Amino acid sequence: TKSLSSNFIKNIVVEDLASGKVKEIVTRFPPEPNGYLHIGHAKSICLNFELADEFKGRTNLRFDDTNPVKEDVEYVESIKQDVAWLGFEWDGLFFASDYFGEMYDRAVLLIRKGLAYVDDQTPDQIRETRGTLTSPGQDSPHRNRSVDENLDLFARMKAGEFSDGEKVLRAKIDMASPNVNLRDPIIYRVLHAHHHNTGDAWCIYPMYTYAHPLEDAIEGVTHSICTLEFEDQRPFYDWVVRECEMPATPRQYEFARLNLTNTVMSKRKLKLLVDENVVDGWDDPRMPTISGLRRKGYTPDSIRAFCREIGVTRSFGIVDERMLEHFIREDLKLKALRTMAVVQPLKVVITNYPEGQTEWLDAENNSENPDMGHRQIPFSREIYIEQDDFMDNPPPKYFRLFPGNEVRLKHAYFIKCEEVVKDADGNVIELRCTYDPETKSGSGFTGRKVKGTIHWVDASNAVPAKFRLYEPLITEEAEEEGQSFLDHINPNSLQVLDGFVEPAMKEANGGDKFQFFRHGYFNVDPKDSTSDAPVFNRIVSLKSSFEV
Ligand code: ATP
Ligand code: MG
Ligand code: MG
Incomplete structure (x- = not known):
């Protein structure tokens, strides 16, 4: 089928199994619990879970919770709900923070091997002395601290002797590397912050790029699939797995992230829409979140069919949002x-x-x-x-x-x-x-x-009813210089009309879906609808010129 050939990672898995490079494939979906999942995440979820399902492997749901300041259990719960709703069952449910002890020990190992040092420079100084693509970085004055001094300082970082930003631990690799990511990246920082999982046990936290390969290796992940922005990090990923002497060797593969026309797809921006009350929460039907799509009336089948159709490639592209609409029409028809x-x-x-x-x-x-x-x-x-x-x-x-x-x-x-x-x-x-x-x-x-x-x-x-009709939240995709995407909010993104439905609709339950003649497909709003005053969210109109 088309989806088979358009998923290059599947082809890699097939080869790895055939050659005996791996016995069983293990993937993971690793969200950071700092927001609700969106349709872009659905692409990654479908990819990871369906690959493992197809080849009788395993998939973990792992919370990449190494940044305590932005993370919250509300997000953890919503992510679990969304993955399950899409129809996937995880094999292991893990938190990166459960591995903080091991990550610390591996950092000590790096220090012992002369491959990590404590730096007193501020993160800003470190950034400035890292150099650019055309100029090498400058060594930190602390780069050649002795192993003993580093062990002592790192232990004191952990013990809470230093304040935020006062000290970091850096990998000691190559300040002249053509890959800037290898110029002694920071692997630990001091951060006196309460963590949703580990509480106040830690006041140093590993950086994502150091933590992620360790998480994958600890879980025995074979194919660590991420988006293309991390391609330049792959050499460091491999360095961490090798130098930390992890028993398993996960491999990182990158694919192009999903972009949709007329759709903001970044948790940071989506959170802003929620915080600024532009929308009625993360599950507002205008949001491209999984919970928003669910409340609007999308089905798991339609989202999975959409993800299969778009395939998995390494080339940048923007998918027409009408393609997503096509699949819900098909599912509900x-x-x-x-x-x-x-x-x-x-x-x-x-x-x-x-x-x-x-x-x-x-x-x-x-x-x-x-x-x-x-x-x-x-x-x-x-x-x-x-x-x-x-x-x-x-x-x-x-x-x-x-x-x-x-x-x-x-x-x-x-x-x-x-x-x-x-x-x-x-x-x-x-x-x-x-x-x-x-x-x-x-x-x-x-x-x-x-x-x-x-x-x-x-x-x-007749039963009086409210009908909510939607348009894209953002009118223009491109952000002009000096403008925020908040300047492009569509004032007509929600229109509420008062009308009538057939009397039998009193029996409809939240989440039930209907086709109303000529108007399109509608979902009974699971939050606001009652049997005496039903509220219908329009999922999609009946027809579109769009052809898959
Ligand atoms: P955002 O940039 O929207 O905040 P993120 O990448 O920071 O997303 P994570 O929680 O780190 O969010 O993502 C978990 C997984 O989902 C990662 O493996 C990431 O590559 C993948 N992912 C995130 N956005 C997309 C997207 N638009 N298309 C495909 N995969 C995505
Ligand atoms: Mg993020
Ligand atoms: Mg990310």
Whole structure:
């Protein structure tokens, strides 16, 4: 299949298993718990878990929690929920912070081997003396401290004798390396901060680039898959695994991160949207977070199908957001009940229909999937139709309702517009129509044809509902000089309309998904919806010009 060939990492795994380089593949998904997961993370989750599943390997969920200041258990819990919701089961659940003891011991080993030293320079000084691509770095005055002095200072760093930033531990590699990442990178820093997992046990914390290869090696990860920004770190990754004398040798592979049109995809920026109250939390349906997509109405299957389709490559690209929409339409097409909702209602009185009478009409639940059966919907003298389905002065080829014209009411009868009622300002507030009992849907009536079919809801039984329609949160993708992406917030990203749904919708539960004729697919909002006042989030409209 296409997805097989477009995943170059899968090809590597196949070769490694065939050659006996690895016996079993072990991958990991290693989020930092400093925010909620987004659709970009879903790409990495699917890649890691599906690879291991396919080749009967294992995948760990590992929290890369080496930076206590930004991390929180709320994020840990949300990440677990999101990975499980996507349909994946982790083999091991680990915290990088559980390995702090071993990481410390390995750093001591580096010191003993003359491969690490304590530096008194500030992080700024270290950055400035690291040199550039074209100039070598300068040695720190502390680079040649003795092993004993380094062991002593490092132990005192751990014991809390120094304040934040006062001392760091650096790997001793090569200040003239063409790869700047190898110019004695910092591997430990002093940070007196409370950690969500280890509490106050530590006041020194390992740097991510030192910690990550150790985490992988400790867990026996074979294929450590990360995004392309880390390509330049791979030599240091291998250095750490080798010089720390780890028994296992994980290999790092890089792939291109997912970018989506019209979509902000960075936890830092997403957190800003939450903190600035631009959105209603991390799970706001406008957010590209997994929890936002879930609340909007995306299904795990649709996200996984999307991730398979985009494949795994090393080339930069921006995926059209409409491709994600394509997959939720595909998933819901045969599953979602197709029902009628009137989003911007206009009352219609059917003047020749008996007052006080209600009849129940048969309606199929999904015209493309007969297995979904039928339901009964009420019909009576007063109904609501969509304001858009009527025009007082229609242009040519307008086939919906206008004075004197006849249309079909979906699942019901033909009606003809006889009279238009307006308010003092000339706004249309009601239509008075007649119906023809002969034309009942399903009766086999062939006497005459009409060109327009419109949807409706019986007024006396209708349930008032709110409909939330979404547009992208950010209007322009490019950030201009000196501007924040917050300057490009789309003021119309959320529109809330009041309308009506069929009475059976009272029974809908949060998370249930429906197709409303012509309006698209909607999800019952799991937080705000109640049976008396349902709230529907539009997942996606019905059609798109987009082709996969
Ligand atoms: P962000 O930059 O959005 O804050 P991050 O890379 O800092 O994300 P991590 O928690 O470090 O977030 O990510 C966990 C894993 O998810 C990493 O292996 C990372 O490479 C991967 N990942 C993050 N963003 C994307 C993306 N847009 N596409 C694919 N993989 C991603
Ligand atoms: Mg990050
Ligand atoms: Mg990261």
